Amino acid sequence: METVKKLEVSSLEEKQQPDDYILLTEECSAILTKKPQPKRDDPRSLPIPCSIREVDIEGALYDLNSSINLMPLFLA
Template sequence: ANLPYPSRLAKEKLREKDDILAAKFMEIFRYLHFELSFADALVHMPKFAPMFKKLLNNKDKLVELIKTPLNENCSALVLKKLPENLGDPGRFLIPCDVLEFDNCLALADLGASINLMPLSIWKKLLPTLNDTKMVLELADRTISKPTGAAKNVFVKVGKFYFPADFVVLDFVADPRVPLIL
């Protein structure tokens, strides 16, 4: 019988053998018992003895270092004078302008690394798209193939213009919030 990958079988046998040896070692190690004081351990570790000696001789200084004066940030936490939690705002909308769409809102999805635009909006803006081989897994675990990609679309947020790349997807968007940035 010819095996397609004989080296893989040999590696698996070695791995099994190593696992058995490791289990035996752990079994022996569990039953070991040492009676060794801290002082005896220091005697057997001459490299670390000076460091431990300095630590033990300067323990009063260490206690002084532990006492840290509180600044305004720490004292707010200790005295429980933190601002009241206002809760989840629900969604984060950015007022923006995209080409011919003035005063539209975009959903700022801070976890996404792509910008989405519905195909219906894109058809109103520009007729051509770049092809893409991208496949997206959406939040509801469905797989979707985008219609195309749009490069360097200028989005005005406030008084600033930002170039953004959009993935154009055929989906029904909320007319009030057509974009996901």
């Protein structure tokens, strides 16, 4: 198992020289700047057209054995 060093942000600011660069991934950058990650679509969701009596629903979601079922509020 690899050993992992804990890196403190304050130590980076003190020791960093003008010519030194630290490459960060987008996830690390978001953690250090405390920006929330953008929401992403669920790749397992499948929108299908659906109609119940006279009500047409264009973006109904197909349930792929998930534990959460979604229903538009106006049908509830």
